[in-house]
Amino acid sequence: MIFEMTESLLSALRSIRAHSLRSFLTTLGIIIGVASVITMVGLIQGFSYMLNQEFQGLGSNSFSVQSYTSMEDRLQGKIARITPDDVELIQSRMSDVVSLSPIMYNSNGALAQVRYQSQISRGQIMGTDRTYQEVGQVYLKYGRFLGDGDNLTRRKVAVIGEDVRSDLSLPENPVGEFIRLGSEWVRIVGIAEPKGQIFGQSQDNFVLIPFSTMQSLMGNQTRPDIFLQVSLFDGVEQQAINQRITNLLRFSHGLEGDDPNDFRVQTSEQLTDSFNNILDTITLVMGGVVGISLLVGGIGIMNIMLVSVTERTREIGICKAIGAKRHQILLQFLLEALILCLLGGLAGLTIGYSLSVLLSTLIPGFPSAYVPMWAILLSFGFSAGVGLIFGIAPAAKAANLDPIQALRYE
Amino acid sequence: MALLSLDSLTKVYSMGHQELRALNAVSLEIPRGSYVAITGTSGSGKSTMLNILGCLDKPSSGVYVLNNTDVGTLSEDRLAEIRNHEIGFIFQSFNLLPRASALENVMQPLVYRGCSMKERRQLAEAALARVGLGNRIDHLPNQLSGGQRQRVAIARALVTEPSILLADEPTGNLDSQTTKEVMSLFDELYAQGQTIIIVTHEAEIAAHCERVIRLEDGYIASDKNNNRLRPSYDI
Numbered sequence: 001m002i003f004e005m006t007e008s009l010l011s012a013l014r015s016i017r018a019h020s021l022r023s024f025l026t027t028l029g030i031i032i033g034v035a036s037v038i039t040m041v042g043l044i045q046g047f048s049y050m051l052n053q054e055f056q057g058l059g060s061n062s063f064s065v066q067s068y069t070s071m072e073d074r075l076q077g078k079i080a081r082i083t084p085d086d087v088e089l090i091q092s093r094m095s096d097v098v099s100l101s102p103i104m105y106n107s108n109g110a111l112a113q114v115r116y117q118s119q120i121s122r123g124q125i126m127g128t129d130r131t132y133q134e135v136g137q138v139y140l141k142y143g144r145f146l147g148d149g150d151n152l153t154r155r156k157v158a159v160i161g162e163d164v165r166s167d168l169s170l171p172e173n174p175v176g177e178f179i180r181l182g183s184e185w186v187r188i189v190g191i192a193e194p195k196g197q198i199f200g201q202s203q204d205n206f207v208l209i210p211f212s213t214m215q216s217l218m219g220n221q222t223r224p225d226i227f228l229q230v231s232l233f234d235g236v237e238q239q240a241i242n243q244r245i246t247n248l249l250r251f252s253h254g255l256e257g258d259d260p261n262d263f264r265v266q267t268s269e270q271l272t273d274s275f276n277n278i279l280d281t282i283t284l285v286m287g288g289v290v291g292i293s294l295l296v297g298g299i300g301i302m303n304i305m306l307v308s309v310t311e312r313t314r315e316i317g318i319c320k321a322i323g324a325k326r327h328q329i330l331l332q333f334l335l336e337a338l339i340l341c342l343l344g345g346l347a348g349l350t351i352g353y354s355l356s357v358l359l360s361t362l363i364p365g366f367p368s369a370y371v372p373m374w375a376i377l378l379s380f381g382f383s384a385g386v387g388l389i390f391g392i393a394p395a396a397k398a399a400n401l402d403p404i405q406a407l408r409y410e
Numbered sequence: 411m412a413l414l415s416l417d418s419l420t421k422v423y424s425m426g427h428q429e430l431r432a433l434n435a436v437s438l439e440i441p442r443g444s445y446v447a448i449t450g451t452s453g454s455g456k457s458t459m460l461n462i463l464g465c466l467d468k469p470s471s472g473v474y475v476l477n478n479t480d481v482g483t484l485s486e487d488r489l490a491e492i493r494n495h496e497i498g499f500i501f502q503s504f505n506l507l508p509r510a511s512a513l514e515n516v517m518q519p520l521v522y523r524g525c526s527m528k529e530r531r532q533l534a535e536a537a538l539a540r541v542g543l544g545n546r547i548d549h550l551p552n553q554l555s556g557g558q559r560q561r562v563a564i565a566r567a568l569v570t571e572p573s574i575l576l577a578d579e580p581t582g583n584l585d586s587q588t589t590k591e592v593m594s595l596f597d598e599l600y601a602q603g604q605t606i607i608i609v610t611h612e613a614e615i616a617a618h619c620e621r622v623i624r625l626e627d628g629y630i631a632s633d634k635n636n637n638r639l640r641p642s643y644d645i
Contacts, residue, residue: 007521018509318505321466322566323494323522325487403466407505 004328005335012336016343019308026304027344029297030386034348034379035355037290041283042356042369048279050367052272063238063267065228065245070260080262082226084215086252090228090245097236101131101229104214114164114207115180121167123160123207125181127214127224135229138208143175143190150210156186157213161204162194181207184217196364238267291382297344298386305337305394316398317406330399337391338384345383349376412439413573413605414463419472421458421628432458434628435472440607442573445600447616448609450625457578459625460609464497464576465489477573494522498567502579504559506551512538512562513547519570537569538562541595557588564595568604575599577608581615593618 016023067080087102104127114121132138133145138159150157158179165174170188178185186209195203209217218224232241242265249263309316316329356369421433432455440446450456461467462474465481474481477496484492493499506515516534525533538547541561551559560580567575577596581589597618600606608615616622617636624632 003524014509314505315507318507319518319522320490321464321493321499321505322519323490323570325490325522327487328522404461407466407501 004331008328008331008335009339011332012339015308015312015336016339022304023340023343026301027297027340027347029300030294030341030344030383031297031348031351033290033293033297034345034383035352036293037287037379038349038352038371038375039356039359040286040290041375042353042371043360043366044279044283044286045372045375046356046360046367046370048276049370051275051279062229062231063242063265064271065230065249065263065265067225068262068264070262073262079225080253081223082228082249082263083223084226086249087226087228089252090230090248093248094241094244097233097241099131099231099233101129101135101231102211103128103132103227103229104211104218104224105227106214106218106224113182114168116168116170116177119168121164121205123164123167123205125207125209125214127209127211129211131229131231132208139193140190141193142173143188145190146208146210151212154212154216155210156184157189157209158186159190159192159208160188161192161202161206163202163205164207165191179207181209181217186213242267294382294386298341298390301337301340301387302390302393305333305391306397308336309333309394309398312398313401313406313409316401317403317409320401320403321407326399329401330395333395333398334388334391337394338387341383341387341391342380345380348383349379413442413444414474414476415439417473417475419462419469419474421455421462421467422470431628433462433469436625436628436630437472438623438630438633440605442605443600443603444605444607444621445596445619446607447619447622448607448625449611449613449616449622450631451611453627454625455628456609456611456625460576460578463574463607464499465492490522494519494570496573498570498572498575500560500563500567500575500577500580502582504551504556504563504583506559506562506566508551511548511550512543512554512565515551515562516547516566516569519566523570533569534565537565540568541565555588556584557591560584560588560592561595564592568599573605575604575606577606577610579610580608581610581612589615 065082067082069078069080073080084104087100090098091100106125106127114123114125126132128136128146129151130146130148138145140159141162143159145159146157149155158181160170160174160179164170168179170177170179174188174191177188179188180186192204215224230241230245232238246261246265250259250261253262255262316324319329353369353371356371360366360369416436416438418435418437419433420431420435423430423432434455436455436459448456448459458467462469465476468482472482476492479492481489481492499505506512507518510518513531513534516537517530520530520533535544535547538544538561541564543558543561543565546554546558551562554562560583564575564580575596580596581592584592593615596606596608600620606619608619610616620636622632622634622636623630624634
């Protein structure tokens with residue numbers, strides 16, 4: 001049996017080599033299919049790996065609170081918000097178990113512009129406090145980050161990103177310069193290291209000022225929406241805190257009975273999970289698309305194998321006349337299809353891997369590609385399956401040829 | 411006991427409603443070491459006879475015993491084995507594998523009986539030497555002349571040491587000089603004791619053989635001994 005396998009393998013390889021261009025074109029479908037699945041999986045898995053790493057940094061004893069407006073309410077013009085009052089309420093009731101890191105986004109049109117001399121920047125202005133440095137992973141190039149004192153005394157100070165500095169033509173080290181937010185002047189106390197882009201979105205286009213300063217700048221007329229990062233003290237149970245915050249916010253927002261929450265409390269794990277769910281769905285959809293392309297590739301293989309059987313009818317007749325048995329012919333053609341597919345799979349794997357590595361280095365800020373073992377095994381398994389399924393019909397055709405007819409074939 | 415014996419062998423092809431009797435109750439015996447020509451015009455049943463003798467086809471009725479085996483009852487795989495062990499085919503159009511060298515072509519039948527690579531090579535080289543082609547063994551068929559190709563084909567038929575060498579118009583595609591060479595090769599093999607059956611319509615070829623069986627419309631029209639072994643050509 002092993003002897004027959006090696007013999008059939010050798011003659012299959014000989015015939016593939018004899019038609020190298022045709023063999024290559026035949027496997028192109030498989031090559032492209034496998035290459036695309038490996039590329040996609042490589043990129044997505046790399047991305048997912050990075051996300052998991054990043055969320056792990058946040059730790060499991062923290063979660064975020066943000067407002068949530070259902071589509072229905074949005075259409076009616078009811079926009080849910082987490083207000084400074086909410087923050088104050090949670091702060092006052094729960095300061096023994098949690099520390100809050102509020103981030104207030106600018107919703108006042110007058111504040112949208114950041115000016116320096118005649119230059120204007122449209123950096124995102126955010127009010128926050130000391131704790132944001134860790135949450136937002138801000139590393140300083142020059143100067144210092146916002147401190148507790150800045151918030152307590154509502155100091156008019158700012159930490160800016162690299163894009164804002166260049167937009168405003170500020171000096172390389174802008175610490176000490178004054179910029180204008182709306183009608184107020186604030187002093188730059190720090191500038192962050194540039195982070196680059198993620199999906200074409202700059203990560204360096206921000207102006208951070210103390211939360212309290214932001215509140216006073218916005219005035220009482222505007223109703224800011226606050227994103228709240230909650231860190232639990234050691235030994236505090238997350239579930240209970242989650243419930244307490246939910247209760248406080250429901251009370252504060254006047255929600256009763258069956259009213260749905262107009263906010264979301266999310267742990268970093270939930271965030272990771274939902275991200276991973278999305279990524280898994282993308283992987284699955286891609287898998288389906290690739291499955292179809294492999295199917296098409298398989299049909300191509302079957303087509304060429306059938307042509308090859310017809311073309312070699314006489315040869316098959318000769319082999320049968322000099323003593324080849326049915327299963328020996330079958331094995332040879334089946335192995336030929338199988339080897340074609342596996343070679344295609346191997347080529348696709350190499351191309352796909354190189355492509356995903358190349359793409360992940362070319363796209364700035366994109367994490368390095370990671371091709372997991374299961375993807376490799378899966379694409380090989382699938383290629384082999386395609387080879388077997390689509391190789392069996394031509395091989396059976398060859399094996400069933402009548403030697404007399406085959407010998408007469410011109 | 412004869413090497414092969416046919417007993418009222420009949421082959422019927424049905425074409426639509428018509429029945430064509432290609433062979434009609436043919437009985438004959440061929441002893442080991444014979445040099446037989448089967449002749450006849452086209453449509454006389456020559457090719458059918460060849461296919462059945464070569465175990466490529468089965469008779470509709472009658473018994474074909476080859477080397478003490480009733481071939482008519484065998485499965486397809488057993489027939490393939492018989493072809494491999496008992497019969498060496500030589501075709502009019504050589505029928506070599508086009509992408510395999512002369513040596514590989516000769517080694518091919520041995521693949522199907524499971525010889526090791528080394529043994530195959532030894533036997534094939536010996537067979538090629540026997541037909542006088544010791545030095546061109548690595549050439550592809552299309553790099554060889556017609557005569558050389560037919561020598562490769564004869565070597566391929568000989569390499570399995572078959573009971574019968576079965577040749578179908580072996581000189582049909584060859585010029586007169588190479589025909590001479592190939593026929594003297596057959597004569598030589600006959601002298602060495604090889605059983606040879608040649609299917610041909612050429613009287614000159616048939617004249618080489620010790621026995622000539624002429625078929626006509628599926629019957630044996632005549633079965634004569636030539637009483638001479640090497641008639642028209644000198645070796």
